[in-house]
Amino acid sequence: MEDLGSDSGVQSQPDKGKGTADDEDGATQDYGDTYDFDDDDEFFGMDDSGFEPVVSSRDQRKPWEVEYHVHDAHGLHDKQEAMINRLVPVLSVSKDITTILLRNSQWKEESLVERYLSDPDKTIRDAGMFPNAPAPELKTGNEDFTCEICYCDGPEEVYLGLGCGHAFCTDCYVTYLTGKVLEGMSWRIRCPGAKCKALVGEQAARLLLANEPKILERYEDNLTRSFVNDLDSFTWCPAPNCEYGIECHVPKSAWATIVPTVHCRCGKAFCFGCNMDDHMPAPCFLVEKWLQKCKDDSETSNWLKANTKECTKCKATIEKNGGCNHMTCRKCAHEFCWVCMGPWTEHQQAYYQCNRYNEDSSKNARDSISKSRALLERYLHYYSRFSNHERSAKLARRLLTTTETNMEQMQRNSSMSWIEVQFLSAAVDMLSACRATLKWSYVLAYYMESDNQKLIFENNQSDLEMATETLNELVENPVHERTIEEAKRLIIDKTQYVKTRWETLLRDTAQGLQENRWKFQD
Amino acid sequence: MSTVTRRLLKELQDIQRELSEEIVSLEPIDEDDILQWRAVLRGPKDTAYENGLFELYIDIPEQYPIHPPTLTFVTPVCHPNVHFESGEICLDILKTQWSPAWTLKSTCLAIHVLLANPEPSSPLNCDAANLLRCGDSIGYNSLVALYTQMYSM
């Protein structure tokens, strides 16, 4: 069956939906305890509409992935139609009235049916329609007709009247509708009669605009726009000029323990909950808190955003121009870590401390310096890592171009056979994904209370960070004392390894949030 | 003949046939320009505006009646929803609630009703609105009566 312009949302970035079954422990999360995807079965799962059931692929999903669909304008239109058509026999009123009732109740089918059954006539009148009113039609040949807008009259005039009794000539109606449609209105357009609450239904609007295809098209667009805006389970892709709508049924109540990341068909990965760029593994409420904090502390963050630092050994000024944190001072050749300023040699060992804020030393610090100073330092520790990954992610993109050029150069000079450089862009995609995850992982860590569970999280974070830095360095300087084939094999291996670490961190945090494994502080 | 002209001529005919007692006069300022009108309202009975005469200037857009006309008081009026200097009027039917079925006459009648029934929640004249909002109707009425006497009698 054709999918009517919908993508299934079971894909993981950057492994774009190849469906690899490398889910180590095969752990698929049971969402059943927290909320029920099938809640809306009545609306979306039943199948007399010609849709494939949305709930289908729970078993293929990774623990951090949520179910969603991407719809184009056509798909959104069909979605509306399906919902309306399903309700017409339930209410047994005209499709025109059913449509208005659904729109008027923000598509909340259940409460609408309840209200309708208790008092059908009132429900219809409250929505601006008229029970038992005949279907709207263009009339003519009425001696008594006078248009209250232009005062034209006589039997030759063509006019349309609504259930409220107000009638206007088609010319006036079309002019009136055109103005409203261009203002962005659709189903909320009311009868032109003074203080009249009656709605010009979709059937009447389509009848009147039949000879105005451009306006009719805008009208239909406006209808779809209000459909997506009115439904909690739909949102627009926030990418500029992107016209896709995303459908996701993870309820708002679950956003504290699930990050509803969705991938639009245009390539944009964003959070269905808050419309920000993908912020896994931190849940929306911590993201919001963090960004507010960063805004409040803008002075300190400005200071940190500065792109220069001094060499810890000779004090020469060093500018960071690659994503890699392994810095080598041009003047004295001292190797150190950009983030913690510690010697790089220590970072290569398992005893890696760069990601971990030393809570002990902060406790001791309270004796000598004020507590607020310690709090600031704690914040700065996490903030500097957060912003560093953000910056590195941007630099990684630029890096791809230069590295590709370098490799092509090498090939030409060494008269080697052509090696496709696809693996490089795969590595950079992986790097970007890891940078984003690492960035937000520091926000999660900032709010986590220190305990053994946090230590386990930090181990995963540290593993991913180390692997990411190694891959970044490799991509920046791939053919350093290596043949191209060696470099390629190394990068592919390392990319695969990084992916494993990345998935481990995401799996662990997704499960941990579900299990309330961590305590969060202010 | 354009829609706006045809409609306004019809309105004029209707007005010449019958004009309600709240409106003293309602007609185009100049015979050659059907898009600019002048109206004179009688101050509502049993209010501080009583016995006053209030002149309005009516500017009609080409898209009338799809778009509303602009009405401004020429006579200075002390009223919470009327700007004292510019004469601008804050009334929903002149903005968002406009319907093409309103006429110049029914619009003038709506303004007449507004004179007697101010809406202090959307004020253009804060002094008048504040008096009303603190429940000082004696103060409000004497202020209005003073201005009515000064400018509109």
Ligand SMILES: [Zn+2]
């Ligand atoms: Zn007409």
Ligand SMILES: [Zn+2]
């Ligand atoms: Zn009506």
Ligand SMILES: [Zn+2]
């Ligand atoms: Zn998009």
Ligand SMILES: [Zn+2]
């Ligand atoms: Zn979010």
Ligand SMILES: [Zn+2]
């Ligand atoms: Zn140095």
Ligand SMILES: [Zn+2]
């Ligand atoms: Zn470090």
